[in-house]
Structure formats: structure tokens, C-alpha cells
Amino acid sequence: MRKEELLKMVMESLKEESPEERIRDIVKREDNTIDILGNKFMFKRLYIFGIGKASISMIKPFVEEFQDVLRGCVVVTKKGYGGKVENVEVYEGGHPIPDEGTIEGSKRIVEKLREADEDDLVIFLVSGGGSSTYEIPMDGIDLEDLKKLYDLILKSGMNIKEMNVVRKHVSKVKGGKTAFLTKAKIVTLMVSDVVGDDPSTIASGPTYPDFSTYEDAVWILKRWKLWEKIPESARRILSDGEKGLIPETPKNVDEDRVKNIVVSGSRSLCLNLKRKFESMGYRSLLLSTFLEGEAKELGKFLAGVAKEIIESGNPISPPCVLVSGGEALVKVKGKGKGGPNMEVALSLAMEMEEENFIFLSMDTDGTDGPTDAAGAIVDGETLRRIREKGMDPIELLDNNDSYTALSISGDLLVTGPTGTNVNDLRVLVLEG
Numbered sequence: 001m002r003k004e005e006l007l008k009m010v011m012e013s014l015k016e017e018s019p020e021e022r023i024r025d026i027v028k029r030e031d032n033t034i035d036i037l038g039n040k041f042m043f044k045r046l047y048i049f050g051i052g053k054a055s056i057s058m059i060k061p062f063v064e065e066f067q068d069v070l071r072g073c074v075v076v077t078k079k080g081y082g083g084k085v086e087n088v089e090v091y092e093g094g095h096p097i098p099d100e101g102t103i104e105g106s107k108r109i110v111e112k113l114r115e116a117d118e119d120d121l122v123i124f125l126v127s128g129g130g131s132s133t134y135e136i137p138m139d140g141i142d143l144e145d146l147k148k149l150y151d152l153i154l155k156s157g158m159n160i161k162e163m164n165v166v167r168k169h170v171s172k173v174k175g176g177k178t179a180f181l182t183k184a185k186i187v188t189l190m191v192s193d194v195v196g197d198d199p200s201t202i203a204s205g206p207t208y209p210d211f212s213t214y215e216d217a218v219w220i221l222k223r224w225k226l227w228e229k230i231p232e233s234a235r236r237i238l239s240d241g242e243k244g245l246i247p248e249t250p251k252n253v254d255e256d257r258v259k260n261i262v263v264s265g266s267r268s269l270c271l272n273l274k275r276k277f278e279s280m281g282y283r284s285l286l287l288s289t290f291l292e293g294e295a296k297e298l299g300k301f302l303a304g305v306a307k308e309i310i311e312s313g314n315p316i317s318p319p320c321v322l323v324s325g326g327e328a329l330v331k332v333k334g335k336g337k338g339g340p341n342m343e344v345a346l347s348l349a350m351e352m353e354e355e356n357f358i359f360l361s362m363d364t365d366g367t368d369g370p371t372d373a374a375g376a377i378v379d380g381e382t383l384r385r386i387r388e389k390g391m392d393p394i395e396l397l398d399n400n401d402s403y404t405a406l407s408i409s410g411d412l413l414v415t416g417p418t419g420t421n422v423n424d425l426r427v428l429v430l431e432g
Contacts, residue, residue, distance in 0.1 A: 001429050003377045006358055007413070010427065013272045014364060014418050019127065019191045020057040022264045029065050034121070034187075039259065041187055043069070043121030048088075049109045050075040051134035052127030052203055053365045054191050056083055056090070057419040059125055063087055071120070072112040076105030076133045078367075081417045093133040096370075097150045103143060106136050106173060116184035124178070124186055128193025128365060128421030130203025131164060136172040138237050138246075145231035146170070156224045157331030159292060160194055164204045168249055169217040169241060170234050175200075175210035175249035179258045186258045192265035193365075193423045195292050195326050199260045208260045210249035214241030265289075266325030266422045269364070273323050273427065282429075283320040291326030291426075295340045296397065298328050299347025302359075302428060306352060309430055318432025327423050328361075330369075336401020339369025341424055345376035345411070346402045348428075350393060355380045358429040362413055365421035369403075374415045375424075376406045385409040 015021075028035040033042050046069045050059045055075045063073065063085060073088040078095040091105025116122055137146045149170065153163050168175030179186060188207045190199060199208045218238050221227045227235070240246045266289040277284040287305070291298060305322065308314055328340035341361040348359050362368065362375030386393045389408045396405040406412045 001358060001431070003358055003379070006360055006427065006429060007377065009273065009276055010360060010362070010425065011415065013269055013276065014420060017264065017269045017272055017422070018057060018420050019054040019264060020060055020419065023058055023061045023189070026263060027061060027065070032069065036187060036189070036261065041121055041185060043185070044119040045069060045071040045116070046121050046123065047072040047112055047116050047184065048123045048125065049073070049112070050077070050125035051206070052130035053078050053081050053095070053417070053421045054127035054419060055125050056081065056085060058127065058189070058191065059088060060085060062123060072115065074105065074109045074112055076102065076109065078129050078133060095129050095132045096154055097147050098132050098135045098143070099147070100143065102133055102135050106134050109134070110136065110173065110181055113178070113182040116182050118183045120184040122182060122184045122186045124188040124207055126188055126203045126206065127191040128203070128423070130206070131167055131174070134173060134203065134206060138170050138172060140237060141170055141231070141233045145233045149230050149234050152226050152229055155332040156226060157294070157329055158220065158224050159329060160327060161198070161201050162220045164201050165212040165220055166217045167204050168210055168212065169214050170237055171204070173206055174204035176205060176208055176253055177250065178206035179253045180250065188258070188260045190260065190262045191421065192262050193421045195290050195423065197262050197265045199262060202262070207253065207258055209251055209253050211251060213248060214238055214246070218242050264422060266425070269422050269425065270323045270325050274321070277321040281319070283316045285316050285320065285322050287322045287324040289325035291324050293329065295328040295330050295343035296347040299344045300351055302344070302426065303348045303351030306355070306357060306428055306430060310355065318430045320430050322428040324426045325423055330400065332400050334399035334401060336396065336399040336404060337371060338400050338402035339363065339371055339373065339375070341368040341375035342373065342402035342406055343397065343400070344426065345378045346393065346397050346405055349378040349382040350397070353380060353383045356431045360413065360425070360427045362425050364418060364423065364425050366415045366418040371403050372414060373403060373412045375413045376411045377413050378406070378409070378411045382409045382411055
């Protein structure tokens with residue numbers, strides 16, 4: 001198989017599993033009643049809000065089907081992921097760090113939420129990136145302090161669940177708080193970008209109960225040695241919350257009024273790809289959708305599995321394909337440019353030099369780290385191509401400069417926005 005063929009298959013699967021197509025499949029209208037996966041919701045007026053990278057594609061089917069009853073549609077998506085949608089106010093916010101557009105769009109959503117009454121229905125469309133595109137910080141934390149806090153936790157190496165525990169406890173809208181900003185019924189539809197599809201973690205669970213505490217948030221920051229580094233304003237809020245001077249995040253929501261439904265995630269995409277490879281005659285294995293950890297170590301782990309297959313034919317024999325999902329993390333120590341999936345790919349390539357393989361590792365939204373690349377597609381000749389340009393792949397990886405390394409080797413994967421976000425995707429093809 002050639003790299004071009006692999007990329008074509010992956011992009012086809014991403015399109016087939018797109019949030020827009022999923023919404024069209026599961027949402028049906030019967031006059032002033034919406035049927036979502038067999039759940040029926042009556043309404044007088046309809047409000048639709050979207051947060052995250054997939055919000056534009058998620059909202060389009062609703063706008064087409066419900067134009068006559070819409071009373072408010074607001075989307076806050078990542079910069080560069082917006083676009084004109086009829087009757088929808090589109091805001092673009094910072095990602096992975098909130099900015100002025102984030103705050104402006106979020107305040108507009110809250111304004112429209114407060115306008116809806118008990119007979120109305122709010123559809124809240126949530127996707128990956130929602131934690132940074134939907135945010136209003138607690139009083140006393142200004143935008144610059146919020147940016148610094150986000151930057152510190154993003155570079156720390158903590159996982160997404162830990163990050164979101166901290167985020168929830170400095171926010172007016174996360175951790176279930178959005179559910180209490182309106183009297184209307186709420187149906188939240190989530191495209192999951194988190195391992196295990198935990199609704200409380202997806203975009204920091206704006207309408208889902210939060211079972212973490214201020215004490216948890218403080219403990220996490222201390223564990224990662226960030227407590228003394230975060231802005232004083234955030235430290236004061238968290239300390240007051242830990243002392244009980246600030247109300248906790250909601251531990252319950254009215255389940256008759258608020259429904260949270262995960263409609264798509266990593267496993268569906270991985271199984272789609274698995275079926276495609278099987279139809280081509282490859283033995284295929286869904287290794288796991290729960291693979292998470294430090295990027296370099298994930299690359300070594302996957303290389304270890306590949307070597308076992310090559311040497312012994314276990315757990316399957318070549319020609320074969322291993323498909324996996326999850327989330328790679330990077331504790332940034334160097335000053336280079338890159339992203340978690342690029343580091344996974346480069347790390348694996350370093351363990352499998354001159355072997356007969358192709359390996360794709362990408363963030364399914366089309367952006368890996370603060371770069372224009374989605375990830376990379378490497379092979380057994382990747383390291384040779386880097387060295388031929390007079391560069392040392394080991395030094396580049398140690399400096400968190402995987403983008404430069406993979407640009408030199410010609411292995412960068414640049415897709416642009418994909419319209420979805422179901423976390424990381426990794427596909428390892430072993431020809432034998």
C-alpha cells in the first residue's frame with residue numbers, strides 16, 4: 001500500500017463519520033417535536049448553540065430542517081473553522097487558548113440562553129475544542145490571566161481530564177453550570193474527542209454534572225508543580241472554593257429537563273477503517289481506542305507491537321493493519337515546533353528504521369499542536385531522508401521539533417479542517 005492510498009481511505013472514513021452526516025441520521029422532525037435516537041422533545045421555539053471545532057458541520061442540518069421555528073442560533077468555533085451559515089451567528093475563538101472572540105461568542109450564547117423560556121427547547125452542540133472556544137472566567141480572572149493558566153496546563157503533560165477539572169473550577173459556564181443559565185429544556189449532543197467518551201470531560205461538560213471539586217483542582221495543580229506558577233487571581237478563586245467560600249460546580253442536573261447524548265466518537269471511526277482494510281484482504285485489528293500517554297512512549301509501544309507481529313505473527317500476521325485511537329500527550333521541554341501525533345510518528349519511525357511499514361498518526365480535526373499539520377505518515381525510510389539533509393532526528397525529537405523533522409523527510413500530513421474531532425487516529429500497515 002502507498003501513503004496516498006492510506007490517506008485517501010482515512011479521509012473517506014472521516015467524511016463518512018462526519019458529525020453533519022451523523023446528525024442527519026439521528027435527528028427527525030415531526031411538526032414541533034424533535035426525535036433524536038427515539039427520544040422525543042416538544043417545543044414552542046427552538047434555540048441552537050454550538051461550541052467546538054465541529055460546531056459548523058453539526059448545526060447545518062438543524063438550520064435546514066427547522067428554519068421556521070428558530071429563535072436563536074450561535075456558534076463559537078476555532079479560528080479558521082468558521083464560515084457563513086444562514087441565520088447563524090458565527091464567532092471564532094482562540095484554540096487551544098481562549099481569546100477575545102471566545103469571550104464575546106460565549107457571552108452571546110449566555111444572553112440567548114437567558115432569553116429562552118420553559119416552553120422552548122435548547123439544542124447544545126458540543127465537540128472537541130469547546131473548552132477553549134466556550135469560556136467566561138470567574139469574576140476576578142481577566143483574559144490575560146486565563147490565557148496564562150491555559151498555557152501552563154497545556155504544556156504540563158497532564159491529561160485532558162485533569163486539565164478540564166482545573167478549567168471547570170475557574171469558569172462560569174463549564175462543569176454543568178450552563179444547564180442553570182436557562183429555564184428551557186436542553187438536549188446536548190456531543191461528538192466525543194476524549195478517551196472513554198466521558199460526557200463530563202467533553203468540552204468540560206457544560207451541561208453535565210461535575211463530580212470533581214475545588215480540592216481536586218488544587219491537588220492536580222500541585223501535583224504538576226504549577227500551583228505557585230498560575231496567576232494569583234486563579235489561585236485565589238481556587239483557594240476560596242477549597243475553603244467553601246465559593247459554591248461547588250453542580251453535582252446534579254434535572255434529568256427530565258436536561259439530556260446529554262454522545263452521538264459520535266473514536267470507536268465508530270476506527271471500526272469503519274477496520275472494515276475497509278478487511279475488504280481489501282488485510283487482516284485488521286482494532287488495538288484500542290483507549291491508548292493515551294506520553295507521545296514518545298506511545299510510539300515505542302506501537303513499534304513494540306509491530307516488531308512482535310513481524311517476528312512471530314502475534315497477535316495477527318502480516319499483511320495486516322492495526323487501528324487505534326486515544327490521546328497522545330507531550331510535556332514540552334524543548335523550543336521546537338510540533339504536536340503529539342507528529343511525536344508519536346517520529347518516535348515509532350526511530351524504532352522501526354528500514355522495516356516495511358506505513359504509519360499514520362493524526363489529530364482527526366486536522367490540527368496537531370499549534371501547527372498547520374494534522375500529523376504525519378512515516379515509513380521505514382523516514383530517518384534516512386532526515387539524515388540526508390544533515391539533521392539528527394534524535395536531537396529534533398528531544399527538542400520537541402517533530403514538525404521540522406517530518407517536514408524535512410516529506411512526511412507531514414496537512415489536511416486542513418476536517419469538520420470533525422474524535423481525538424487521535426493511528427493506522428499501522430505492515431506488509432510483511
